Amino acid sequence: MLLIRCPYCDMDRPEIEFRYGGEAHLVRPENPDSVSDDQWAEFLYVRTNPKGLHAERWRHIHGCGRFFNALRDTVSDRFITTYRASEPRPDLPETMA
Amino acid sequence: MRFSALSVLRQGLKKNAGWPAQWRSPEPKSAYDAVIVGAGGHGLATAYYLAREHGLANIAVVEKGWLGGGNTGRNTTVVRSNYLWEESEALYEHAMKLWQGLSHELNYNVMYSPRGVMMLAQTHHDVQVLKRHVHANRLAGIDNEWLTPEQAKDFCPLLNISGDLRYPVLGATLQRRGGTARHDAVAWGYARAADRLGVDILERCQVLGIRRDAAGAATGVETSRGFIATRRIGVVAAGHTSVIMAMAGVRLPLESYPLQALVSEPVKPMMPCVVMSNAMHAYMSQSDKGELVIGAGTDAYTSYSQTGGLHIATHTLDAVCELFPAVRRLRMLRSWGGIVDVTPDRSPIIGLTPVPGLFVNCGWGTGGFKATPGSGHVFAHTLARGEPHPIAAPFSLDRFRTGRLIDEAAAAAVAH
Numbered sequence: 155m156l157l158i159r160c161p162y163c164d165m166d167r168p169e170i171e172f173r174y175g176g177e178a179h180l181v182r183p184e185n186p187d188s189v190s191d192d193q194w195a196e197f198l199y200v201r202t203n204p205k206g207l208h209a210e211r212w213r214h215i216h217g218c219g220r221f222f223n224a225l226r227d228t229v230s231d232r233f234i235t236t237y238r239a240s241e242p243r244p245d246l247p248e249t250m251a
Numbered sequence: 252m253r254f255s256a257l258s259v260l261r262q263g264l265k266k267n268a269g270w271p272a273q274w275r276s277p278e279p280k281s282a283y284d285a286v287i288v289g290a291g292g293h294g295l296a297t298a299y300y301l302a303r304e305h306g307l308a309n310i311a312v313v314e315k316g317w318l319g320g321g322n323t324g325r326n327t328t329v330v331r332s333n334y335l336w337e338e339s340e341a342l343y344e345h346a347m348k349l350w351q352g353l354s355h356e357l358n359y360n361v362m363y364s365p366r367g368v369m370m371l372a373q374t375h376h377d378v379q380v381l382k383r384h385v386h387a388n389r390l391a392g393i394d395n396e397w398l399t400p401e402q403a404k405d406f407c408p409l410l411n412i413s414g415d416l417r418y419p420v421l422g423a424t425l426q427r428r429g430g431t432a433r434h435d436a437v438a439w440g441y442a443r444a445a446d447r448l449g450v451d452i453l454e455r456c457q458v459l460g461i462r463r464d465a466a467g468a469a470t471g472v473e474t475s476r477g478f479i480a481t482r483r484i485g486v487v488a489a490g491h492t493s494v495i496m497a498m499a500g501v502r503l504p505l506e507s508y509p510l511q512a513l514v515s516e517p518v519k520p521m522m523p524c525v526v527m528s529n530a531m532h533a534y535m536s537q538s539d540k541g542e543l544v545i546g547a548g549t550d551a552y553t554s555y556s557q558t559g560g561l562h563i564a565t566h567t568l569d570a571v572c573e574l575f576p577a578v579r580r581l582r583m584l585r586s587w588g589g590i591v592d593v594t595p596d597r598s599p600i601i602g603l604t605p606v607p608g609l610f611v612n613c614g615w616g617t618g619g620f621k622a623t624p625g626s627g628h629v630f631a632h633t634l635a636r637g638e639p640h641p642i643a644a645p646f647s648l649d650r651f652r653t654g655r656l657i658d659e660a661a662a663a664a665v666a667h
Contacts, residue, residue: 155560155561155562156552156560169551169560169562170562173551174551174552176506176553191652191653191654192652194652195504195651195652196502198595198651199504199594199595199651200502200503200504200651201493201502201503201504201505201506202493202502203493203494203503203505203506203507203553204493204494204497205491205493205494205507205555208553210552210553226552228507228553228554228555228556229554229555229556230556231552231554231556231558
């Protein structure tokens with residue numbers, strides 16, 4: 155089980171308090187009418203699925219209930235950092251993983 | 252050497268010192284007609300059918316680790332074809348038909364054992380969904396039947412059908428032709444048969460890049476053992492498919508998750524069939540060695556770690572102990588994880604990609620082993636002809652653009 159730092163509660167808490175939310179920073183198209191099928195498929199289904207540094211959403215569902223983002227190494231499962239949903243992805247070199 | 256009772260007897264008289272290597276370990280050639288990436292069951296089967304049915308003589312299978320060392324050696328060996336939609340029924344039943352004659356075809360005992368696969372209904376919704384599966388399967392000519400709890404217990408006496416369970420057994424489906432096969436033997440049998448047809452199996456040969464020409468078409472693979480030129484690449488890399496395809500700039504609707512399994516210490520035969528519980532995320536069968544083989548769920552998050560959280564495995568063991576109280580005091584011998592590539596609709600992707608000459612067979616998620624022969628067969632056709640086999644056609648990458656998804660989320664006992 156992973157230990158995850160909630161950036162709002164500022165505490166390391168066990169994984170079962172959290173819900174995984176998939177890849178972070180995916181933005182729903184602002185004007186759906188003008189979006190092609192390819193662009194919809196990309197938004198709905200296509201994922202980066204990297205081996206290494208992954209920006210992902212988590213929700214502290216059994217804690218403060220809020221969404222935040224994390225950078226995690228998908229090989230070691232080690233969290234590099236967590237940050238609030240309103241913040242941009244920290245600019246870390248891939249080698250951090 | 253052809254395996255037969257006579258060859259076993261002959262080798263026995265020679266104290267089994269005369270068995271030859273079952274496949275070669277050749278050096279890579281500079282070019283092949285087709286290169287398969289991934290020497291798991293699906294990749295080896297693809298190479299075998301390419302050579303046998305489509306007459307390609309010059310084929311390589313490249314593998315970064317060792318043959319059958321990925322999910323082929325990590326799954327729980329279940330074989331069945333009781334899927335819901337017509338497209339899936341055609342695909343998995345195609346595999347089922349091939350399983351039935353596979354040991355003879357490969358001259359290798361893959362230990363296909365149609366001992367029956369039972370899927371438990373433990374909620375009102377389970378009952379509705381599984382009955383719908385039974386009807387759909389029977390309309391498609393696939394055997395599947397509905398059992399009462401008492402009939403289920405007659406078939407599998409270990410099963411606890413007490414009303415005291417948190418999720419009591421309300422009924423079950425049974426596919427009698429379903430069962431198990433020896434996972435390693437499937438890889439070894441296909442490897443040996445493909446090797447005899449001239450296929451080069453290149454182990455410890457990791458793909459590092461995919462080379463493309465000015466028009467964008469694939470022209471070869473950069474590997475840890477040098478560049479290999481080819482105009483036809485079939486990627487069958489399971490959990491690492493996203494990584495390989497990214498080398499050609501192709502993004503896929505895939506996410507990779509760890510999926511766990513465990514085996515107990517070996518005991519005398521006690522479990523006559525495969526039992527799967529959707530509601531409690533557990534399934535169990537018994538290997539011919541006597542170990543109880545237990546399948547657990549996936550972790551909540553994507554990962555390439557080939558492990559998985561302890562709480563996932565213990566959750567499954569709680570379920571197994573409740574369903575089969577007789578196993579409560581057994582010790583677990585080993586547990587492990589494999590990385591499974593999951594699609595949004597839980598159906599595989601078999602076919603062409605936006606890159607000419609680059610083909611993909613992936614997205615088998617938590618249940619690819621059962622499809623091994625059929626998957627290899629239709630993918631070989633797709634690679635050889637440059638267009639999808641009719642059975643593979645609905646499983647195109649394009650379905651995520653058109654919206655013609657094949658939703659099999661209810662077909663697996665694993666927590667998706």
